[in-house]
Amino acid sequence: MMFAPAPYLLKDASVSLVMTQVCLALIPGIAAYAWLVGPAILVQLVIASVTAIAAEAAMLKLRGKPLAMFLSDGSAIVTAWLIALTFPPLAPWWLVVTGTLFAIVIAKHLYGGLGQNPFNPAMVAFAACIVSFPALMSQWPSVGLQMPFLDQLNVILGLAPRVDALSGATPLDAMKTALKLAEGQVDIAHLLANQDIYGNFAGRGWEWVAIGYLLGGLWLWQRKLITWHAPLAFIGGMVLISGALWLYQPASFANPLFHLLSGGTLLGAFFIITDPVSGCTTPRGKLIFGFCAGLLAYIIRIFGGFPDGVAFAVLLMNLSAPLIDQLTQPRIFGMKGKQS
Amino acid sequence: MLAKLFKFYGGVKPPSNKTLSNQQPIRPAPLPSRLVVPLHQHIGGTPRPLVQAGDPVLKGQKIGEADGWISAAVHAPTSGTVVEVAMHVRPHVSGLESLCVVIEPDGKDEWITHGPADRAAMSPADICQFLQEHGIVGLGGAGFPTHGKLKATPGVPMAELIINAAECEPYITCDDLLMRERADDVVRGIAVFRDMLQPTQVIIGVEDNKPEAIAAMQKAVEAQGEAFAVVPVPTLYPAGGAKQLIRVLTGKEVPGAMRSTADMGVQVFNVGTAYAAWRAIGHGEPLISRIVTLTGNVRGAGNVEALIGTPMDELLKLAEPNPDTDGIIMGGPMMGFLVPNEHAPIVKTSNCLIAHSERLFPPKAPEMPCIRCGACARACPHELQPFELYWHARAKDFGKTQQYHIFDCIECGCCAYVCPSRIPLVQYFRFAKSEIWAREKEKKAADEAKQRFEFKQFREEREKAEKAEKLAKAAAAQAAKKAAEAAAASEAPATEQPAEAAADPAEAAKKAAIAAAMARAKAQREAAQPKNTDELTPEQAREMAEIEARRQQAGIVPEPADAQPATTETKPE
DSSP, rough: OTTTOOOOOOOOOOHHHHHHHHHHHHHHHHHHHHIIIOOOOHHHHHHHHHHHHHHHHHHHHHHHOOHHHHHHTTHHHHHHHHHHSSSSSTTHHHHHHHHHIIIIIIIOOOOOOOTOSSSOHHHHHHHHHHOOHHHHHHHSSSOOOOOOHHHHHHHHTTSSOOOOOOOOOHHHHHHHHHHHHHHSSOOOOHTTTTTTTTTTSBTTTTHHHHHHHHHHHHHHHHTTSSHHHHHHHHHHHHHHHHHHHHHHHHSOOOHHHHTTSSOOOOOOOOIIIIOOOTTTOHHHHHHHHHHHHHHHHHHHHSSSSOOOOOHHHHHHHHHHHHHHHHHTOOOOOOOOSSSO | OOOOOOOOOOBBBBOOOOOOSSSSSSEEEEOOSSSEEEESSSOOOOOEEEOTTTOOOTTTOOOEEEOOSOOEEOOOSEEEEEEEEEEEEOSSTTTEEEEEEEEESSOOOOOOOSOOOOOGGGOOOHHHHHHHHHTOBBBSSSSBBBBGGGGTTSOOOOOOEEEOOOOOOOOOOOOHHHHHHHHEEEEEEHHHHHHHOSSSSEEEEEETTTTHHHHHHHHOOOOOOOOOEEEEEOOOOOTTTTHHHHHHHHHOOOOOOSSSGGTTTEEEHHHHHHHHHHHHHHHOOSOOOEEEEEEEEEEEEEEEEETTBBHHHHHHHOOOBTOOOOOEEOOOOOTTTOOOOTTOOOOTTEEEEEEETTTTTTOOOOOOOOOOOHHHHHHHHTOOOOHHHHHHHHTHHHHHHHHHTTTGGOOHHHHHHOOOTTOOOHHHHHHHHHHHHHHHHHHHHHHHHHHHHHHHHHHHHHHHHHHHHHHHHHHHHHHHHHHHHHHHSSGGGHEEEEHHHHHHOHHHHHHHHHHHHHHHHHHHHHHOOOOOTHHHHHHHHHHHHHHHHHHHHHOOOOGGGGGGGGGGGGOOO
């Protein structure tokens, strides 16, 4: 103790405090989700959290790391929650468990644990599962779950048959499929008029979940846990490309607002591309990272085969993050306008 | 007066805890039982002791002579007897010892004769010397000898003289109290610096959490009719860093590699230094005491005027430390250090002693892995990327740390203050810096050894060559002599030589070298002993020339014998 180095005063900050605040910021989105879509999400959150904690504990023990210190950092919970929020709410329990195990064991600990993972673990889980179980991962309730909570629980636990009626597609996916089937005969305005699926701006119910994420994200920004760069650039990228195509052919391409409030756009903008471990860290790097991820997410979601493109866009950008960071090192004090 | 203030990037706002110690006036500290005055208290050369055990000394008597330009004299803080001049522990994080003069006070506190400097009769150089002789060094940080900063860089007009009274570190209030109580002398000291540097403007920067000090300074400036601007600057650590304060007050950014801010037309002095300078110039008092904040885990926090050399533990007792005190921090909580030995004396740069306890400064939580959250980068006032530096320092990739500008780090501690993973970042950076220094030193030593070796080889080669040349010359001289004799005996054989030379180029080159050597030898010889053909009268010379001409006409000699070497490009004599 006697030779502890300065500074002796420390700000009240810790990794667990950071993670707790991220979880808190997810609450508005989760609340809207549980209220408008169905309480099944709460079950999924519990399943994912328990799995993540168990996997984290097992891996820490295997790696000979202090359990209490790392289990309490809360990072596994954040990963678990992001997995639960990106998986279909009525996905069978084992799908969420598989995804979470993949995220914690392979994407996190095999790369060296907290702070060492080159890819966002939740997005790795999503990508791995959508490639392995494309049918199950695409079964989304197109509108709120109109069944009692107990039935929802039974479907998740596999105690009740998976009813076809439950297994629609996301509003985003539904639109893509409808446009494809109609082969240019249907225009978007007509599709959006279907009030069973679509609400005021985007998917019915889902649009409010997205706004919940937006509120949580703004709170994180206000708390200075994230900076504006990546979210704004991500939204900018998404708006730019979707806006351009919408202006070019409004009948076949939905407007930017629809894209902002659909799928994983806002969850991604504030909670996934802001992951500091796997993302860029320099201000300019964050702008590039966010912008490119926004473009890619749109391209994959519209022209690709998957229901949404955020996960793959993020993983692709994770790959490029170290290089972007290296090339965007900011000028230091006293070197303004000079080559550093 | 100054409308615009600038911002520096980053910075943190730790709780200032200054009210703890700034409520009481400055108290004089009683004479300690023993004074241990280190000779080395500042950057630069270690002063040489002027006294030895048993010598009586008076208060203010010089006991250490400045060693070189970047050094300052050291004085006896009170009258008494020198007990020993020996190695004692330094107030340094290393806990190493250095040469100290130990004085036992006689209690009379008797001054040597001293008086104000006659500034009218003194040149700037005289004033510099006067300050050096009175031991004035920077009291704010590293203790750079003040006289070394009182000159503008040639060719750079001195635009701003900045007086650093920001005192941005938490807990410390010695400058605050100094300005509240002794603003007049501070302003007089600043005027001395102003006269030396002739700046366009003088700015006194004070953090705005010291309204009493600001008011006192403004009053003193007005009373003395000076045009100094007392500027409140926003309280944001480290606004008192020299480069940060320059940035805030002038908008100038001094690059990390720039050794002196004077190169950018700015010079910065600590406010306490200005006061000390005036005590020397205006009163003839050398720097033998300073104001020290005693605070932290104590009941009676406050500021004392303490003699340099007072043991820290003895001084801190004046503030009645609580029983759970377990250490002393010298300096502030952001950049200070826990002294390894609490008997260490205070020195000219000891601005604050903080009684440490775990209640006040809880032990740090264990270090977690970096999550690259970037909080450190947003806090770094030098706009570095501390987490990248950490990454490379940890991997001992020191080249990379230099690429990421590790030597621009001022070790202010902002990054470690905000780090959620509780990584002692500054520690890592100090480690990397010292490793780089050690390696540079090693490399320099190796380079020098290599240079010495190469020079030795070169010298041996050269000596060998010289020896060979000497031998060749001797041989050539011998040959030339023979040739000359032969030529004198018979001029005919000389005609054969060019033909021979043409036959074999290698042989020719050799011959040429020999001929050249001969020519040189002959020249030397001729220079040494005048020939009988020298100093001829014009008549004799004409006669000889005529004879020569007749000979050539007669075809007896195609060319003069002496001209033989002409075929080898040696000029005929």
